[in-house]
Amino acid sequence: MSSLLAKILTPFKPNNNHHFLSIPISSTSPKTPQKNLNNQTGLINRRRAIALTTSTLATLVNAEKGSCFDFRMTVPDQTLEEAESMIRGHAQELLSVRDLIEEESWREAQRELRKSSAYLKQDVYTIIQAKPGGERPLLRKLYSQLFNNVTRLDYAARSENVAQVWVCYNNIVTALNDILSRL
Incomplete structure (x- = not known):
């Protein structure tokens, strides 16, 4: 059991036999590493920010709506x-x-x-x-x-x-x- 736990807790080191993006997944893995979780959270936050910016700009510039700004x-x-x-x-x-x-x-x-x-x-x-x-x-x-x-x-x-x-x-x-x- 301790060897299985040691294997799970050992950081993944890619070698020639593994694809660059492959990550070993173990069904007994306690949690996703914090670094990957932060990257995923950051990606979600960026997507939300882009969506919010896009919708805001569409509202500000769309002259057909009554809530837009008239830059003219x-x-x-x-x-x-x-x-x-x-x-x-x-x-x-x-x-x-x-x-x-x-x-x-x-x-x-x-x-x-x-x-x-x-x-x-x-x-x-x-x-x-x-x-x-x-x-x-x-x-x-x-x-x-x-x-x-x-x-x-x-x-x-x-x-x-x-x-x-x-x-x-x-x-x-x-x-x-x-x-x-x-x-």
Whole structure:
């Protein structure tokens, strides 16, 4: 019995008669060596990480889903002429959220606010990028004020805080008038 135990506990040394990957398996082997277990665990963890990364990237980039990021906001897909022709219409769409606010249709107001502000954001960004460098800081400040108030309005509508909604809406109107007068 002790010779069998000694044989089991002796590390495997490949020779010419064994294939490189062959490992002696004994039915009386107490446990898999810790090194092999760690390698298997590491391989499983790597596969999980690859699967998670792949699914995350697919979610982030797939524009058909509502939960994806829209990376086009930093690199406009439109020309200056397109942005200038569309900005007034998108501004009107943003201001038309007022009807939904008056009706206190919070979810619909949020949905319309997000949609119209995304288009307007792209228009304003494109126009600001085309302006001379000296005019940009003031326009960026107004841009920031406008879209910070859009975000605040979205949060206020979510919490159904009527007073805050109207404060944010009035700030949006003021900022939008300032931006449009300078463009």
